[in-house]
Amino acid sequence: MAYKRSQILICGGTGCTSSGSMNLAKELKKELVKHDIIDEIEVVVTGCFGLCELGPVVIIYPEGTFYSRVEVADIQELVEEHLVKGRPLSRLIYTEKGDGHHPLSINELGFFKKQKRIALKNCGVINPEDIDEYLGFGGYTAIEKVLLTMSPQDVINEIKASGLRGRGGGGFPTGLKWQFAHDATSEDGVKYVVCNADEGDPGAFMDRSVLEGDPHSLIEAMAIAAYAIGSSKGYVYVRAEYPIAVKRLQIAIDQAKDYGLLGNNIFDTDFSFDLEIRLGAGAFVCGEETALMNSIEGKRGEPRPRPPFPANKGLFGKPTVLNNVETYANITAIILNGAQWFASVGTEKSKGTKVFALGGKINNTGLLEIPMGTTLREIVYEIGGGIPNGRAFKAAQTGGPSGGCIPASLLDTKIDYDNLIAIGSMMGSGGLIVMDEDNCMVDVARFFLDFTQDESCGKCPPCRIGTKRMLEILERICEGKGIEGDIERLQELAEGIKASALCGLGQTAPNPVLSTIHYFRDEYEAHIFDKKCPAGVCKHLLDYTINEDTCKGCGICAKKCPVEAISGEKKKPFSIDLAKCIKCGSCIEACPFGSISRA
Amino acid sequence: MAELIPVENLDVVKAIVAEHRNVPGCLMQILQETQNDYGYLPLELQRTIADELGIPLTEVYGVATFYSQFTLKPKGKYKIGVCLGTACYVRGSQPILEKVNNILGTVVGETTADGKWSVDATRCVGACGLAPVMMINDDVFGRLTVKEIPTILEKY
Numbered sequence A: 001m002a003y004k005r006s007q008i009l010i011c012g013g014t015g016c017t018s019s020g021s022m023n024l025a026k027e028l029k030k031e032l033v034k035h036d037i038i039d040e041i042e043v044v045v046t047g048c049f050g051l052c053e054l055g056p057v058v059i060i061y062p063e064g065t066f067y068s069r070v071e072v073a074d075i076q077e078l079v080e081e082h083l084v085k086g087r088p089l090s091r092l093i094y095t096e097k098g099d100g101h102h103p104l105s106i107n108e109l110g111f112f113k114k115q116k117r118i119a120l121k122n123c124g125v126i127n128p129e130d131i132d133e134y135l136g137f138g139g140y141t142a143i144e145k146v147l148l149t150m151s152p153q154d155v156i157n158e159i160k161a162s163g164l165r166g167r168g169g170g171g172f173p174t175g176l177k178w179q180f181a182h183d184a185t186s187e188d189g190v191k192y193v194v195c196n197a198d199e200g201d202p203g204a205f206m207d208r209s210v211l212e213g214d215p216h217s218l219i220e221a222m223a224i225a226a227y228a229i230g231s232s233k234g235y236v237y238v239r240a241e242y243p244i245a246v247k248r249l250q251i252a253i254d255q256a257k258d259y260g261l262l263g264n265n266i267f268d269t270d271f272s273f274d275l276e277i278r279l280g281a282g283a284f285v286c287g288e289e290t291a292l293m294n295s296i297e298g299k300r301g302e303p304r305p306r307p308p309f310p311a312n313k314g315l316f317g318k319p320t321v322l323n324n325v326e327t328y329a330n331i332t333a334i335i336l337n338g339a340q341w342f343a344s345v346g347t348e349k350s351k352g353t354k355v356f357a358l359g360g361k362i363n364n365t366g367l368l369e370i371p372m373g374t375t376l377r378e379i380v381y382e383i384g385g386g387i388p389n390g391r392a393f394k395a396a397q398t399g400g401p402s403g404g405c406i407p408a409s410l411l412d413t414k415i416d417y418d419n420l421i422a423i424g425s426m427m428g429s430g431g432l433i434v435m436d437e438d439n440c441m442v443d444v445a446r447f448f449l450d451f452t453q454d455e456s457c458g459k460c461p462p463c464r465i466g467t468k469r470m471l472e473i474l475e476r477i478c479e480g481k482g483i484e485g486d487i488e489r490l491q492e493l494a495e496g497i498k499a500s501a502l503c504g505l506g507q508t509a510p511n512p513v514l515s516t517i518h519y520f521r522d523e524y525e526a527h528i529f530d531k532k533c534p535a536g537v538c539k540h541l542l543d544y545t546i547n548e549d550t551c552k553g554c555g556i557c558a559k560k561c562p563v564e565a566i567s568g569e570k571k572k573p574f575s576i577d578l579a580k581c582i583k584c585g586s587c588i589e590a591c592p593f594g595s596i597s598r599a
Numbered sequence B: 001m002a003e004l005i006p007v008e009n010l011d012v013v014k015a016i017v018a019e020h021r022n023v024p025g026c027l028m029q030i031l032q033e034t035q036n037d038y039g040y041l042p043l044e045l046q047r048t049i050a051d052e053l054g055i056p057l058t059e060v061y062g063v064a065t066f067y068s069q070f071t072l073k074p075k076g077k078y079k080i081g082v083c084l085g086t087a088c089y090v091r092g093s094q095p096i097l098e099k100v101n102n103i104l105g106t107v108v109g110e111t112t113a114d115g116k117w118s119v120d121a122t123r124c125v126g127a128c129g130l131a132p133v134m135m136i137n138d139d140v141f142g143r144l145t146v147k148e149i150p151t152i153l154e155k156y
């Protein structure tokens, strides 16, 4: 390859693709040809850099200059200034604090400073559609080391010693899981390794970013797992909603086959491994491991009772190891750098790092990887850059529909599996949603319960009926029809469901409700007793008023009101009869002068 | 978007079954490809799949109705998906969805009588940085405000 004086990385993650990064790549190549520098400069389309909020993102090396919200119209100037004249284009360089300082290198950004990238090491660095780049970054040397120098038990011992725990939610020790499947016997010798890429948490995209940004690391790790347990066949179960991820993973599998890194007699050993993609079809419960296996088998994705455990009787009734994408994404680094190195990162019982998809009311929405033990405060204020529009932090939600809301008083909690459980939430797969004073905690609880209720597979009554009851109560509270005793009824139902539901979906569904009651009981009480929504979200609890000073008396609102609650004389201020108003909100939208408000 | 295959034409679904029938757990893949080609999974197609595979129709129906991606009714020419994932929800995607339904006179999960629109509430589409997000077929609209919705819909 000819020497390249500069390298331009364009983010091809889903966030940036959505905001048009593929058009940038085309335009960029056109400009480079125009200036006749296409041979000196390499253009690489990568996976997500993490700062999706600022997309489309372009980084130019060797300087590491971080350009944000780049548009096609900017490309001509960008090429002329940065690449032809060698002057970074400060107009497009991201200024973190809005203080006019344009850091010349990505390493100066607070967003990246506190992070430590193990699972995401190649994301946003290499071109995921080119196996040679992965090889150039040490790819497939871990499987080589494993096959040529380690026994299956050596591999398992190494993973055990690293302290790696499952990143899909539960935090089960990965090495132990592999040991069980290794020790299990199969009559015909068939065993399976499965990757859970169903990523059901409705506000999270960690696994997708690994698939999109570094698919080969998953393939390599699954091959290592297969060797460790004595399997030669793997499946990756991916959410159907992830077209880019599926495409890149398929490309990676095909390339690995071409290079003999998948298939028969890998590295001329007698180890063979083949990998197949299976698509989900939109059922959250299929993220549960036994339901997922049913789904791969072409059945309804209902959970199976356990025992038997998948390690003994899993996919197609064979011993099976099933791990999450991010869990696998840590494997090659552990093999290459050693268990000790990995175990030196993190807390006593939670080793390594965790990837989070940070979203909601936060300045730097995106993907980040932090050492276990980092505090929530560091994530929200240092990496996340704080809350937009000067609003106050109210809560952070982790664990998705199985997790809980963490209040401001616990911002200094060090994030690890056990601490999160102790404060009524859980690690989950890594969704981290920040909420500010404008979010209503009762409404958030209702939102999650609406989700789990809808996704319950209906197999067992406590979950099917219990979540419905809880949702009815929450809806009633949000509509201002809550009655005394509703909080206690919710708590009672919750305990009943937790104790008797068959699978994790039901067992954890009440958590968002319990944790919001625990930390934000006053908000529930305001809804129930004062018929007020302090955050101003639940529209049935708000009063609608017309501002007499700005109302032009056009009467448009009165025509829109479905219950004739608005009246007035033309050209004079109108008014709303609160006794008639059903709080539908139509008038607010209709007023061309913004004269109607709710509070 | 590729032209959909009319339901009367059963050759395509038969070919799909023939291609996958020997793969363990093939029913999901068959349903997925069939829906891709025909746009939806009416009973006729499910019956053909059941007959070709030699399994009861109830089994096919049971799977087709379990997963939310499978639809037994045709979707609109323009499929709108408003993201109600957590990140979008806390940044106000519910009012966006209401606005869309308001303008089009639609209900979530249904298709307009003229077959032009269907509206769904989706889960995280992976563009949380752009929340709130809406998709119309393959086009993604991010950082939405309720005000922009009419102008966006007019373009279709």
Ligand SMILES: Cc1cc2nc3c(=O)[nH]c(=O)nc-3n(C[C@H](O)[C@H](O)[C@H](O)COP(=O)(O)O)c2cc1C
Binding pocket: A165, A166, A167, A168, A169, A170, A171, A172, A196, A197, A198, A199, A200, A201, A284, A285, A286, A287, A288, A289, A290, A322, A323, A324, A325, A327, A328, A429, A503, A504, A505
């Ligand atoms: C309702 C439900 C949904 C789940 N969704 C996911 C998911 O989307 N992704 C995932 O990796 N694990 C999910 N899990 C956890 C899996 O059952 C399983 O524990 C995990 O994939 C094991 O991998 P790990 O040990 O590497 O974490 C879910 C569990 C439940 C009960």
Ligand code: SF4
Binding pocket: A285, A302, A303, A455, A456, A457, A458, A459, A460, A461, A463, A464, A501, A502, A503, A504, A505, A506, A507
């Ligand atoms: S707990 Fe809910 S999702 Fe799980 S098996 Fe029972 S009904 Fe299905």
Ligand code: SF4
Binding pocket: A544, A560, A561, A562, A563, A564, A565, A566, A576, A580, A581, A582, A583, A584, A585, A586, A587, A588
């Ligand atoms: S909120 Fe609805 S019911 Fe109340 S005044 Fe406005 S339009 Fe009428």
Ligand code: SF4
Binding pocket: A546, A550, A551, A552, A553, A554, A555, A556, A557, A558, A573, A574, A590, A591, A592, A593, A594, A595, A596
């Ligand atoms: S639409 Fe607005 S300006 Fe017109 S009458 Fe109503 S409140 Fe007044």
Ligand code: FES
Binding pocket: A011, A012, A013, A014, A015, A016, A017, A047, A048, A049, A050, A051, A052, A053, A055, A057, A366
């Ligand atoms: S998708 Fe581009 S930075 Fe995340």
Ligand code: FES
Binding pocket: A202, A203, A204, B083, B084, B085, B086, B087, B088, B089, B123, B124, B125, B126, B127, B128, B129, B131, B133
């Ligand atoms: S929650 Fe809407 S895109 Fe992620």
